[in-house]
Each structure stands twice: as C-alpha cells, then as structure tokens.
Amino acid sequence: MPELPEVETVVRGLRPAMERHRIVSVRLARPDLRFPFPDNFSDILTGARITSLSRRAKYALADLDNGWVLIMHLGMSGSFRVQDTSAETQPGQFHHERSKDTLHDHVRFDMETGTQVIYNDPRRFGYMSVVERRALEQHKLFSGIGVEPLGNALSADYLAARFNGKQVPMKAALLDQRIIAGLGNIYVCEALWRARISPRRKAASLVRRDGRPTQRLHALVDAVRSVLGDAIEAGGSSLRDYVHADGSLGYFQHAFSVYDREGEPCPRQTCSGVIHRIVQSGRSTYYCPVCQR
DNA sequence: CGCATCCCCTGCCTGC
DNA sequence: TGCAGGCAGGGGATGC
Numbered sequence: 001m002p003e004l005p006e007v008e009t010v011v012r013g014l015r016p017a018m019e020r021h022r023i024v025s026v027r028l029a030r031p032d033l034r035f036p037f038p039d040n041f042s043d044i045l046t047g048a049r050i051t052s053l054s055r056r057a058k059y060a061l062a063d064l065d066n067g068w069v070l071i072m073h074l075g076m077s078g079s080f081r082v083q084d085t086s087a088e089t090q091p092g093q094f095h096h097e098r099s100k101d102t103l104h105d106h107v108r109f110d111m112e113t114g115t116q117v118i119y120n121d122p123r124r125f126g127y128m129s130v131v132e133r134r135a136l137e138q139h140k141l142f143s144g145i146g147v148e149p150l151g152n153a154l155s156a157d158y159l160a161a162r163f164n165g166k167q168v169p170m171k172a173a174l175l176d177q178r179i180i181a182g183l184g185n186i187y188v189c190e191a192l193w194r195a196r197i198s199p200r201r202k203a204a205s206l207v208r209r210d211g212r213p214t215q216r217l218h219a220l221v222d223a224v225r226s227v228l229g230d231a232i233e234a235g236g237s238s239l240r241d242y243v244h245a246d247g248s249l250g251y252f253q254h255a256f257s258v259y260d261r262e263g264e265p266c267p268r269q270t271c272s273g274v275i276h277r278i279v280q281s282g283r284s285t286y287y288c289p290v291c292q293r
Numbered sequence: 294c295g296c297a298t299c300c301c302c303t304g305c306c307t308g309c
Numbered sequence: 310t311g312c313a314g315g316c317a318g319g320g321g322a323t324g325c
Contacts, residue, residue, distance in 0.1 A: 002318070002319085003318060003319090006318080017296095023303050034301075034302090034320085034321090035321085039318080058319080073319080073320095075302095075319045075320085076302090076306085076317070076318060076319045076320095077302085077303075077317085077318090077319085078319090104303080106298080112321095121304075122303050123301085123302045123304085123317090123319085124301085125300055125302070125319050125320075126300070126319080163323090166295090167295085167296085168295080168296070172296085172297095177320080179308065184318055184319075185317095185318055185319090187316050259318085260318095281296090281297070282297085282298070282299080283296085283317095284316085284317085
C-alpha cells in the first residue's frame with residue numbers, strides 16, 4: 001500500500017504511541033523480513049527512548065536518545081497497529097492465538113507506557129534496520145536517494161537537469177527513487193493525469209534544447225506537489241479516527257482519478273476519453289490517451 | 294552506465 | 310466448490 005502520503009500518515013499515527021516514550025522490549029517473530037534484522041537490532045532498541053518520529057521518502061524513521069535511528073520500510077503490504085495491554089489483550093498474545101489478522105505480525109515494540117506497537121506484513125517486502133544518526137545520510141539506503149517531492153529541492157530546473165537526455169518513459173522516470181524519492185505507482189499515474197502528460201512520453205521531451213524546463217515540466221512539478229499534498233490531507237483528515245477500533249494504522253480512503261479505473265470515463269470535465277491500462281516496466285499504468293499527451 | 298526483466302512473498306479476485 | 314492464473318501501491322539483483 002504505502003507510498004509517501006501513506007507513510008506520512010503512518011508516522012503521524014504512531015507519534016502518540018511512540019514519541020518521547022521508551023522501548024522496554026522488542027519481539028521478533030522471525031529473523032528476517034525482506035532482509036535479516038541486524039544482529040544488534042534488539043540491543044540497540046531495548047531501553048532506548050524515541051526522541052522523534054519522521055519520514056524520509058517512503059521510510060519511517062525513529063530517532064533514539066542513544067544516537068541511533070530505527071529505519072522502517074513498509075514494502076507493499078506493511079502496516080502498524082497500536083494496542084494497549086491493559087484490556088483484553090494478554091501479554092503473551094504475540095506468540096499464540098494467531099488469527100487471520102495476527103498471522104503476519106512480525107515485530108512488536110513494547111513501550112514503557114504499556115502500549116504495544118505491532119508491525120504486520122503479509123508479503124514481507126518491508127524491512128527494518130538501525131543505523132547511527134551521524135551515518136544515516138551515508139547509509140546505503142539513503143546515499144543515492146533523490147529529492148523530497150514536497151521539499152524546496154524539487155523544482156522544474158532540477159527535473160530538467162535530471163531528465164535531460166533520458167530516453168525512459170515519464171512513468172519510469174517519476175518512479176525512479178534516485179530522482180524523486182517517495183512517488184509510487186499510484187501517485188505517478190495521478191500526477192501525470194493532473195499535468196495532462198502521457199506516461200509514455202520520453203522524459204527528455206519535457207526539457208528544452210537549451211536544457212531549460214518546458215512549461216509542461218513546470219506543470220508536472222505542480223501536479224506532483226498537489227497530488228501528494230491532497231493525499232496527505234486526506235490521510236490527516238482521517239487521522240482522528242486513524243487509530244481504528246482494532247488499532248490498525250495506515251489505510252485511508254482516497255479517491256483516485258485514473259488509478260484502477262480502466263474503462264471508466266476520464267473524470268476531466270471537458271474530456272471525452274476513457275481510461276486505459278497499459279504495462280510499463282512490468283507495472284500497471286492508468287491514463288487517459290485523449291487529454292494526456 | 295542505462296534500461297528491461299525477473300524475482301521476492303502472500304492474499305485476493307476472476308474465470309473455467 | 311476447487312483450482313489455476315493473474316494481479317497487487319515495494320525495490321533489489323541480474324544481464325544485455
């Protein structure tokens with residue numbers, strides 16, 4: 001599920017349970033997710049206080065008071081839920097009484113408050129690690145990563161420099177985390193629709209011969225920002241009931257304009273097109289061939 | 294180097 | 310109702 005807006009919403013949802021609180025123990029149901037947990041994982045986390053939770057690209061980061069950072073990536077199917085131990089839940093519940101919902105609980109953080117933060121991930125494409133704060137930017141996961149799409153570093157000039165000469169389709173260029181970090185399949189489709197740009201167009205075609213951005217590239221930057229901003233807003237507005245009755249985090253309803261709407265009419269008022277689905281780099285792209293050129 | 298393809302894993306939906 | 314096949318919002322590894 002999670003792209004940047006979902007991770008941002010997860011981080012906000014986890015703050016009350018984790019920020020400023022100490023982790024008293026960590027339980028791992030298995031030695032790995034996508035990658036093995038590092039050997040020192042539990043040692044670093046046990047007894048540490050989380051000073052702040054933040055997001056970088058699609059990573060959730062927990063700064064610890066011992067100088068380390070907990071890195072969490074939710075992959076395709078990762079989610080968190082928060083639950084109190086006081087009520088019906090038994091302390092040992094993590095390792096037995098596995099229902100359909102708890103089958104893929106892989107990590108449990110026990111907070112000093114008595115709250116449990118549980119990571120569930122059926123497909124196990126997510127992963128966690130720990131790194132010293134001062135080494136974070138040099139860490140393999142972050143050293144080659146692109147700009148934050150909602151930060152000042154994303155501009156038409158920046159994209160013109162990165163797209164210049166690129167023969168890949170727009171879809172692939174926007175999914176490339178080395179250029180912009182945090183966009184995923186859904187929001188790339190949505191941003192291209194808003195900017196009226198075909199996902200099949202070559203990235204370089206939005207750069208002028210003198211290397212300056214075209215008007216359409218300016219429009220694309222605006223579209224990326226607005227699509228993500230709207231999605232975060234939708235997540236935020238659902239945040240008040242964001243921790244559901246079962247404590248689950250991470251999902252909120254958001255209407256998409258083209259994603260998963262193959263065969264439906266293009267929602268643009270003045271457009272008579274129909275949404276098409278094509279496959280690009282092995283993944284579904286949805287777009288309107290009439291208004292996206 | 295850039296780019297395409299395959300792969301990791303489980304669950305869910307479709308069609309036969 | 311069972312079962313095969315396709316698909317899923319992540320990205321890493323490999324080979325050209």
